[in-house]
Each structure stands twice: as structure tokens, then as C-alpha cells.
Amino acid sequence: MENIKKYDWAKSIVNQLHERVEGSLQKHQSDPNAILNSVPAFAKDDRENSEQKASPLASAHNKVLALASDAGYLYYLTQDEKYAQFAADILGVYIDHIAPLTPQTTTICGYEFFDPRTTYGPFAITYDFIYPYLKQANATVYSKTQKKRIPFDNAKAQKAMANVAGNVLQEYGKPDKHGKTISNHPILTASGALFSILCIEDDKERQRLFNVFWEKGTAHQNSFKNTILPMFGEQGVWPESLSYSFMPIITMTLNIVDRIYPEMNVTQENQHILNGNFLFDYLRHPNRKFVRFGDSKRNNDSTEDLYLYTLNIAERRGYDDIKQKAQLALKQSYEAKGGYKPKLEDNIFNNFQILDLFWGQPIPEKIDGRINFNKPTVIVKHAGIALQRNYVAKENEIYGLCGIIGGASYVHSHLTGISMELYGAGYVMGPNAGLPASVKERQIPLHEKYFRLYAGNNSVIVNGSSHGLDEGSWKGDAYVWQNNAVNIAAEPKHLENPIAENFSFATQFLKDEVNNCVQERTLSTIRTSEKTAYYLDIFRSKSNGENKFHDYIYHNIGDETIIKNEKGQLLSLKETDRYNNDIGDPVQSPGWRYFENTKVTESIKDGVDVTFKIDFDKKYMHMMVPKGVEREFTTALAPPTREAENGYLKKKTQVVAIRQNGEAWDKPFIAVFEPSLNSESSVQSVEPLMDGNKVVGAKVISKINKTLITDYIICQDKADSVYSNKDLKLNFEGRFGIVRLEEVKRKKKVSLYIGEGKKLGFAEKTLIVNEEYKGFKLFN
Structure with a gap:
């Protein structure tokens, strides 16, 4: 309440709550059925629908449940019973439906993975926030069937809540196996489990269910303590692709559990996770979009949620160092966006956004220091990724450099070997593949047989046969298991300060047991002035068996690829079908069948200069390959780049593939890349x-x-x-x-x-x- 009095951000959230609730409340007061009849039909089985079918139904239910939870928040803040009455009437419809069921038959949208993430959360939150009202002796709800107000039945509500908690935990299923590697599913469903468990009135049963959630676990809702938390490595991040790694539910859960069971010291024991929350801001390109590896999206950003939850824990527990870092990180985030202006959104997967109001901590206007998120080297160990950055104080978005190299096997990984992504002149020019916009698109051949594989990324393919294994893959029939790239050298080291403002480097090594080869890639950022700099990419690769040939694959957004010899003469190209093949595995490795309009040069030993043109705003990527090794250069078009800007989302991606016969270790691929505003490098x-x-x-x-x-x-x-x-x-x-x-x-x-x-x-x-x-x- 103090924050609401003092701060515009808190007042704004309350005002938005009123805007979201008042109109529907007035309708409900004049005609209760106006809102209650908008409750959609309920699914009959929690495995009835696929994710695609469940999503619109969950969205429709959330539209109604959000009204209930928003009204519940307003009741908590104002103590005005009209809001509690409105929330209770909506809640009554769901209680009437769920209470007669069993945990096995409980569902709302018909998908066991969706309900705990989307509908169960606001259901439990509504009950929790209006609980004092519901426990009054004269509490009533409107009955649709009887068309009148009737006494609220709390025993029925408790039965419904037990069914919800039981449906998420699935104690009737298989047991948990502590210490195994899992996906993010039990984290995403954790809020639906925990919120409903904490609404159980019976002390012994609530404690028993919490012990299942925290200690024992089940195959569906794995133990938070013994299966989920141990997967966090020394860096304190969830080991998946970047946009999956945020996992704010982890920090939120630690906060809730620490509040209710302070004697467990869960935050004390997991401070590496709180510190790990700060890693993500180091992984931004100069335009503040995130680097991309594996099934990842650039624009997903949960850093503020992580910092808000972390700050609340640190303030309460007296973790002064973490508190200061969270304050600084939040302040810098708000500065980058022009202030903190929270906007309540209808996101079915973020039903607890309002906790920003209840847990929000005021940020001092003056805080000593800043966090330098522009460190030259960042290592993400589980993903085998090394980031190289060269930052400039003025117009960094245009003149700064940022690239990553690496690859590994982890949940939501891609099969890339040691891939590379490069930023320049305001664009992610040489992109990694990333994740499609919709779940449905993840199943199509373009994703499974191209973007997920070597040829859909910037990598080196050995003997035309680089592939992955199905055994060990995070997803069945994906064939994306590979060995992990590891960092063997870097200057500066991870998050350390550089010794020179113009130079840095990192080297990733891959012992590829799947393809019986070894590979090593070095990426260096080298600055020549405040407005000019280049990347040096050196890729060593050799088969432990026969070295037939190696292909260096590089993608760049743009409208045209111009390829010349070192004398500035255009190289002649002829059509080729050399990439219209695969090794015959189910995913058509290495994935280069999707290259179109493939044209190849004659074998050439001279140096080669390639220019990728971006017509939209006259930007260029200059790529220079030195002389000395006989190679053939193929230009091609590939599927459009995901999350590309300025119209390039729908344009084919430019590709250059360089074939070198024999090994590429003593004669590695070397390329200089200079992003530029000028047509000449x-x-x-x-x-x-x-x-x-x-x-x-x-x-x-x-x-x-x-x-x-x-x-x-x-x-x-x-x-x-x-x-x-x-x-x-x-x-x-x-x-x-x-x-x-x-x-x-x-x-x-x-x-x-x-x-x-x-x-x-x-x-x-x-x-x-x-x-x-x-x-x-x-x-x-």
C-alpha cells in the first residue's frame, strides 16, 4: 500500500486492474449470467487435446479466470466485497464442475501439460485472495442452475482444490527418479501445483502434498529439490537453449517456499541460482536482442521478472551483494526501455504477473556503480557456447561487434557442431537457426530436416555426412545428439576485464565421436577504429578416418551475394546439384537439400571476397577468404531467417558454402567478416x-x-x-x-x-x- 501511494508504477498496475474489471463487474451486477455464461465448455479428459487444440480453449478459460483473479486482487487491496463477490461467482462455476471429479478425471482444457500452466494458477490465486470473504458465515455465490444466490460451500471448494493439486502431481502415475535429466515441463507446471497445494486447509494433507511436490516428486511433477534443482550447474542457469533457460518460475517458487517455510533455508542453499539470473543480460547483441542457440527466440525476455523475484528474496534475507546487483540490473533495464511502465497482458502462461505489485521493491534513485554487461567474453558451459564482443561507447548498436561460437547436446538443442552467429551494423547478419513462431511449425520438415541440423546453421560439415544420433537426443526421432563443445582458451576469461580494448578471442573444441572427427573454432573480435572492426573466424576440422572433403557453411541475411577474386573480378558461376543429397537417415542429414539456386565457381586457389548486400538501409557484410588453399565456392539461397527484421523475415537467406578437399586442420578455413555501412570494406x-x-x-x-x-x-x-x-x-x-x-x-x-x-x-x-x-x- 505504501508503494501504491508513492510510486507511479504501482498506481499504474492498480489502475489497470480497475480498467480490466469494472466493466464486466457492472454487467455481472445487473445480470450475473452475462459473465457466467461466457465460461467455455470443459474438456472431459486431461489427455483429450493436443497442444494446438488445447491452446484456444485454455485462452478462452483464462479470459474468464483472469477476471476472477483480477477481482480477487482488488478485493485484497480495497477490502470492497463487491470484488470478492464477483470473483466468487466465477469461481463457483469452476468449483461446481471440478469438485465431483477425481484427480484422474480433473481437467479444464483437456491437456495435462497446459492446465497447470494456464488455468489452475488463476483458479487457485482467486480462491487464495478472496479466502477471508469466502470463510464468512454469510458468504454466497450465484448458482447458474438455480438462478439465485446460494451459500458458498467451502468443503466443495476444498474438494475441487484437492482434485486440481492431485491432477498436477499425478500420484496415481509412476514415481520420480531423483537425479535424472528432465525437460522444463515440471518447472512450467510447478506454479499450478504449488498454488493449489497451498490452498489446502487441512494442515497434515497440505504438508503431505507439499512434501510430494518438494521432496518425493512423481514422474509427472518431479521433485523440486531432488530432481529439478540439481540440474542447475555451477553457473546457476537452467541447462536449455537461451529463451527456455530464464525459468522465472524457479526463483518465484524459491521465494514462495522461503516465505512459508523459512526454516528450510532454500534460498541460502541456492544462491548460485540467484546469481545465475544475471547471466542472461550478458548475452545480448548490441541491439539488445538475445543471441540465439538451439530452440531459442531472440525476443523472449524474462530478465525483469528474475530480478524482481531475486530482489525480493535478497531484501528479505539480507543478501546485500545480490540485492545491489538486482537493483542495478533493474535500473539499467528500465533505463534501456525508457522507464518502468508495467503493462498487464493477457498472457495465458504468465498468470502471476500481478506479483510484481505485491513483491515489487522500490529502486533507490541513486545506487553506487553499474553492472558492465558488455564483457568481451561470456561462456555458457552447458550449451558449449563462447561469446565474443567488442563494445564501443558511441553508437554501439551500429558499430559494436558480438558473435557466438559453439554447440552441445542439451534439452532444446540443435545439431550444429561448432556453429557461429555474427552481429553487425544493426542486424544479426549471420544467424543461428532458432525456433519457429508456432508449436505447429516445429513438427514440419523444414524445422526437423534443415533448421535443426548442420546445414541450417553456420558450421563445417565433414565428408558430406555430419549427423547426430537419436539415442540420447532430448526429443524422440530428432537425431540431434552430439558431443559438447568446450572452451579451451579465451582472453579475457569468462566475465573478466580485457587487457586490450581492440583484441579478444575464444576457442571452442569439439571431440565429435558421432562423426569420428575433431574440430576447433576460434572467433576473435578485432577493432581498427571507433567505427570499424572485423571478426576473424578460424575453423580447424579433420576426420579421424578418411578426409574426403569439408564444407564451410555461412548464412547472411540480404538481397544479393557478390563473389569476386582478390583482384576484384567477378567469379563465374555454374549450376550445381552437389547439395541435393543426404546420408539417408530419417532427418536427411546434413540438411542441405533446402539450398536453392546453387551455383559454384571453378576450383580456385586465389583469395576470394564476398559481399552480402542489405538493400533496405544499405548495409553490408564483407567476407574475405585468403589465398593458398584450393577451394570451390557455392552461392545459394536458403529458407528465410527467423525473427529477421526490415522485411528479411520473408526473404530467402543468402548462403555461401566453401568446399575444400582433404583435411581442414593444418589448412583451416579462415574468414574475415566486416559488417559495414559502406559498399567497400x-x-x-x-x-x-x-x-x-x-x-x-x-x-x-x-x-x-x-x-x-x-x-x-x-x-x-x-x-x-x-x-x-x-x-x-x-x-x-x-x-x-x-x-x-x-x-x-x-x-x-x-x-x-x-x-x-x-x-x-x-x-x-x-x-x-x-x-x-x-x-x-x-x-x-
Whole structure:
């Protein structure tokens, strides 16, 4: 009530509640059947409907149940019994239907996975918030059948609530197996279970049901303590694709349980989860859209809910460090959106949005410090993902870089090997596949046989046969099980500060036992000015058996792909059907049958420059591949990019596929990517750095105004490798290092950077580092 008096955000929520309730309340007061007759028909069995059929029915029921719960909130806030009466009358219709049933036969929308997420929550919340009114001796509800007001039957209400709780728990089903790996289903249904359990009046039965929910579990509603919480790793995030990982229900449940059973110390024991809630904001592209890996969507964002719940816990429990982080994170989130302006929405899966009002904590106007969510390196261990970012203070959305590499097997994973996603010039230019807009689209061949597989992502395919296994896959008949990519090197380390503002790198390694090969990918962000920067992608791959050929696949949004040799001459292309095939497994791996209009160059050993044009606002991605290895370049069109902007959601995606015969380890794929506002790249040339017959890096020359910048980038496959180039007077001991030479008006600057290594020498200049194996030095 203090918040409502003092703060506009709290007043706004109350005003919205009134707006949502008052009109229907007036109708109900003049004609009770006007609203009660809008209650849809009830399903007969909790496995009667599919998700597609249950969704509209759940939505229709939620429209009515939301009126009841909103009225219940208003009763709690105002103590005006007209709101409780309205809520009770709606509740009575549901009680009359559910009470005569059993837990096995209880359902509203006919889908056992949907009701606990959509309808059971507001049903229990309504009962809970108007409970003091219902317990009055003279409490009545309107009976549709008798067409008059009758005494409220609380025993019947308790029977209905027991049926709801029993239907979610399904004690009549199989037992839980503690410690097993599960999907997010029992988390999503947890609110329907917990809310209804806490409405059971009998102390012993309520405690028994809670023990089933928390300790014992069932096969349908797994133990929160012994099956769900142990799946959180050291990073404190739910181990699925990003938009599934938020799981605010986890923090909400911890908060509720901690309030009711403080002696259990559930928040004390799970502070890694509270701290894990802050990881997601580090995973945004410069336009604040999230990076995408696996079955994920960029625009799903539950960070504010996580911070609100976390702040409420930290305030109550005295976790000062977490409290300050939550306040700072919320403040920065509100600043990014122009303030906190909560809007109540008809989201059938977020029936507890109003808790923002009851749990909301005022944020101090002045808080010391900020959280730097623009760290150069972020590692998501369960997904095998490494993020690389280069941030600029001015116009970061246009000039900042952000990319990810990696892949792994987890719930809602895709089969990608070590895939890559790149941002540039306001777009996610080189996207990972992601998740379709609807559940129905997840079942279609385009998703199962393309987007979910190697060819639907930016990866390297070995011998034309890279595939996954069905055994171990999170979904039956998906064939997406793979080994996990792991981070073996990075500078800076996860969430650490960089040693150089222009350079960083991360390397992911994959021991692929499914395809009997090993792969290693390094992504580096390299800045050349406030408005120019490029990515360096080095992909090593080799089969442990026969190395027939490797295909480097890269997708970019756009309208046109222009491919030239290093002299600027257009390369001739001829039609090819080389990607109109698969290995014959049920999902048609590796998935490249969906490439259209495939045209290939002759085999070429020269360097190749590719430009992807975005006509909408004249943006470009320049891709440069150095000379030295004989390759064939195929241009193609692929299905449109999911969640693309400015009309590219409906346009075919541009694709370049590079085929290299033999291994690609000693002769790795190397590509420089420069997103730009200009049709000409600031990168002038890219050449390989050789160690005998082995490619160990690249020489990249850029021209920025009158400054000529030459970057010698050494990227070796072992931390103790040694490289010596007598012609350049360059010596390096380590995995990753950069020598930068800047020349302008006869003045020279030399930068030496060791991302991982011991010693770097260039001419008479030397950098020797300590036991941290990293360092930077600038010579004027």
C-alpha cells in the first residue's frame, strides 16, 4: 500500500486492474449470467487435446479466470466485497464442475501439460485472495442452475482444490527418479501445483502434498529439490537453449517456499541460482536482442521478472551483494526501455504477473556503480557456447561487434557442431537457426530436416555426412545428439576485464565421436577504429578416418551475394546439384537439400571476397577468404531467417558454402567478416600466415582514413606451439597472439598482444608475460 501511494508504477498496475474489471463487474451486477455464461465448455479428459487444440480453449478459460483473479486482487487491496463477490461467482462455476471429479478425471482444457500452466494458477490465486470473504458465515455465490444466490460451500471448494493439486502431481502415475535429466515441463507446471497445494486447509494433507511436490516428486511433477534443482550447474542457469533457460518460475517458487517455510533455508542453499539470473543480460547483441542457440527466440525476455523475484528474496534475507546487483540490473533495464511502465497482458502462461505489485521493491534513485554487461567474453558451459564482443561507447548498436561460437547436446538443442552467429551494423547478419513462431511449425520438415541440423546453421560439415544420433537426443526421432563443445582458451576469461580494448578471442573444441572427427573454432573480435572492426573466424576440422572433403557453411541475411577474386573480378558461376543429397537417415542429414539456386565457381586457389548486400538501409557484410588453399565456392539461397527484421523475415537467406578437399586442420578455413555501412570494406587484404605447409594465422591489412593497419594474427592449435617467421622477424610461443603495426604520416606504432602464450617478439620489440599467459604492450 505504501508503494501504491508513492510510486507511479504501482498506481499504474492498480489502475489497470480497475480498467480490466469494472466493466464486466457492472454487467455481472445487473445480470450475473452475462459473465457466467461466457465460461467455455470443459474438456472431459486431461489427455483429450493436443497442444494446438488445447491452446484456444485454455485462452478462452483464462479470459474468464483472469477476471476472477483480477477481482480477487482488488478485493485484497480495497477490502470492497463487491470484488470478492464477483470473483466468487466465477469461481463457483469452476468449483461446481471440478469438485465431483477425481484427480484422474480433473481437467479444464483437456491437456495435462497446459492446465497447470494456464488455468489452475488463476483458479487457485482467486480462491487464495478472496479466502477471508469466502470463510464468512454469510458468504454466497450465484448458482447458474438455480438462478439465485446460494451459500458458498467451502468443503466443495476444498474438494475441487484437492482434485486440481492431485491432477498436477499425478500420484496415481509412476514415481520420480531423483537425479535424472528432465525437460522444463515440471518447472512450467510447478506454479499450478504449488498454488493449489497451498490452498489446502487441512494442515497434515497440505504438508503431505507439499512434501510430494518438494521432496518425493512423481514422474509427472518431479521433485523440486531432488530432481529439478540439481540440474542447475555451477553457473546457476537452467541447462536449455537461451529463451527456455530464464525459468522465472524457479526463483518465484524459491521465494514462495522461503516465505512459508523459512526454516528450510532454500534460498541460502541456492544462491548460485540467484546469481545465475544475471547471466542472461550478458548475452545480448548490441541491439539488445538475445543471441540465439538451439530452440531459442531472440525476443523472449524474462530478465525483469528474475530480478524482481531475486530482489525480493535478497531484501528479505539480507543478501546485500545480490540485492545491489538486482537493483542495478533493474535500473539499467528500465533505463534501456525508457522507464518502468508495467503493462498487464493477457498472457495465458504468465498468470502471476500481478506479483510484481505485491513483491515489487522500490529502486533507490541513486545506487553506487553499474553492472558492465558488455564483457568481451561470456561462456555458457552447458550449451558449449563462447561469446565474443567488442563494445564501443558511441553508437554501439551500429558499430559494436558480438558473435557466438559453439554447440552441445542439451534439452532444446540443435545439431550444429561448432556453429557461429555474427552481429553487425544493426542486424544479426549471420544467424543461428532458432525456433519457429508456432508449436505447429516445429513438427514440419523444414524445422526437423534443415533448421535443426548442420546445414541450417553456420558450421563445417565433414565428408558430406555430419549427423547426430537419436539415442540420447532430448526429443524422440530428432537425431540431434552430439558431443559438447568446450572452451579451451579465451582472453579475457569468462566475465573478466580485457587487457586490450581492440583484441579478444575464444576457442571452442569439439571431440565429435558421432562423426569420428575433431574440430576447433576460434572467433576473435578485432577493432581498427571507433567505427570499424572485423571478426576473424578460424575453423580447424579433420576426420579421424578418411578426409574426403569439408564444407564451410555461412548464412547472411540480404538481397544479393557478390563473389569476386582478390583482384576484384567477378567469379563465374555454374549450376550445381552437389547439395541435393543426404546420408539417408530419417532427418536427411546434413540438411542441405533446402539450398536453392546453387551455383559454384571453378576450383580456385586465389583469395576470394564476398559481399552480402542489405538493400533496405544499405548495409553490408564483407567476407574475405585468403589465398593458398584450393577451394570451390557455392552461392545459394536458403529458407528465410527467423525473427529477421526490415522485411528479411520473408526473404530467402543468402548462403555461401566453401568446399575444400582433404583435411581442414593444418589448412583451416579462415574468414574475415566486416559488417559495414559502406559498399567497400576497410579491410584491404587478407593473406595466410604459413609455418611450412601449415596455416597458423592471417595477415590482415586495413585502411582507416590515412592510417594503414597491419594485423599479424597467429592462431595455433596448441598452447605451447612455437611459430617463427624470419622474413617478418616475428616469433611467438603460444596459442593466440597479435602484432599490430599502425602507420600514418611516416609515424609507426606497434602493439603486441598475447591472448594465450608466453612470448611474442616483432623486430626488436618483445612481450614476455607472467603465469597468466596473457599480456599487451604498446610501442610508439
